[in-house]
Amino acid sequence: xxxxxxxxxxxxISAALLLPGLLFLTAVxxxxxxxVQGVRxxxxxxxxxxxxxxxxxxxxxxALIVLGPxxxxxxxxxxxxxxxxxFNVGQELVTIHITRSSLLPLAIMVIGLGLxxxxxxxxxxxxxxxxxxxxxxx
Numbered sequence: 001x002x003x004x005x006x007x008x009x010x011x012x013i014s015a016a017l018l019l020p021g022l023l024f025l026t027a028v029x030x031x032x033x034x035x036v037q038g039v040r041x042x043x044x045x046x047x048x049x050x051x052x053x054x055x056x057x058x059x060x061x062x063a064l065i066v067l068g069p070x071x072x073x074x075x076x077x078x079x080x081x082x083x084x085x086x087f088n089v090g091q092e093l094v095t096i097h098i099t100r101s102s103l104l105p106l107a108i109m110v111i112g113l114g115l116x117x118x119x120x121x122x123x124x125x126x127x128x129x130x131x132x133x134x135x136x137x138x
Contacts, residue, residue: 014075014108017068021115024065066119069112076105076112 031040051058084102086095098106124131130138 010075010079011104011108014072014105014112017064017072017075018108018111018115019068020061020064021066021069021119022111025115025118069115069119073109073112073116076109080105080109 027039027043030036031043051061080102084097084099086097087093127138129135
């Protein structure tokens with residue numbers, strides 16, 4: 001059985017889609033959790049100038065931060081399954097072959113799922129009172 005290599009372009013695009021979310025999460029962690037003023041002040045200025053006002057740029061940046069990891073996972077999931085997962089082989093139900101060429105796509109999918117889970121959890125926690133109807137104005 002020969003396992004094809006993943007296209008380099010797909011890996012680069014997927015990794016690039018993870019960068020905005022990783023940078024945002026790193027800036028939030030350094031600025032607010034660890035109170036690093038050298039990161040917090042520029043991050044606050046950037047957020048107020050580019051992420052908060054509703055315009056085309058803010059929609060694009062917010063979409064890259066939140067949806068970039070999801071797109072990176074989806075872009076790698078189907079090729080990963082096609083190349084590395086075999087169903088109904090012998091007595092086993094599923095066999096997964098991890099090769100060196102599949103490590104980077106696997107890492108991209110794990111990081112992307114982690115980022116998506118963090119952003120989704122934050123969205124739920126931030127808007128929980130609005131979701132359950134405890135708050136009238138959101």
